[in-house]
Amino acid sequence: MTQASSPLSPLSPLGGFPQTRLRRMRRWDWVRSMVQETQLSASNLIWPIFVIEGTERTEPIATMPGVERMSIDLAVRAAEQAAGLGIGAVAIFPVTPTQKKSPRGDEALVAGNLICTATRAIRERCKDSLGIVCDVALDPYTTHGHDGIMVDDYIVNDPTLEVLCKQAVLQAQAGASVIAPSDMMDGRIGAIRKALDQAGFEHVILMSYAAKYASAFYGPFRDAVGSAKNLGGASKKTYQMDPANTDEAIREVALDIQEGADIVMVKPGMPYLDIVRRVHDHFSIPIAVYQVSGEYAMLKFAAQSSAINEEACVMESMLAFRRAGADAILTYFAPQVATWLASHP
């Protein structure tokens, strides 16, 4: 007796070769497009940008060729172009001058700081044509380069929450549409949601860096915002997740959803696609993925040396994020991707 098998089973004897030839559906462009399971559009993209003081100024970033730090006037122009390309949102990262950094990161709570000023300027010019994501964490502002308040070499959780709540409200007042806590303190989503609601910002979206790993792929970002030299050789392993863990990511995401996150993020991206997929299978909530600075650098340097084709590989990485289950993709390639999408619709 042969075992009964469902006619839908891929191993069904009725469905095998030569009756079934999957290559039939791969023969022409029209049929490949017709049955494509995953789509990408510019509206899925979030573009992280680095903002510096001054006007009409840009600075190259040696470890991220093609990415520049920009003064606010140029960031406004870049945001307008991003909106014109259909990009969903920009994420602003401030490059705080060294003399404004302090052990407690006080500059984070100055209403006229770089991120708030940039947010106001972009909001004023672009209105609601694109989202503005503001990062909540203290690392751009602290002399030790950590995301929170340090006591005896340890980043203390609850005192950090108080500062993060104030930082989030300030950014919402400046016009942020999305507050994105990237600090990995326990309980921050609930605390920030409450602080935003109490300040009348119940409509502001919370995008939690929920499963954020202590990754070596953040290196070029730390050069870009100038926190690498502050951090020295120190790691963020007492608050960011161990790259060995996957069940813990589910617990982090579950807690953040319970605390009021609207979007949950997995970070980094390509080395963590298994986490994106697990989160997608477990929860019904929008997911963001961050193709981080080190991933950008790998693709860019490989393309520059002609080892890979830049457009083909970058577009494949975008599709991989969507296939794994991500809705939004934070990527430094956002303007190029949107331009490529527009040129071959």
Ligand code: PBG
């Ligand atoms: C800071 C922050 C980091 C990134 C985004 N927000 C760096 C870090 O945690 O050290 C990394 C982004 C990238 O590498 O592109 N909290």
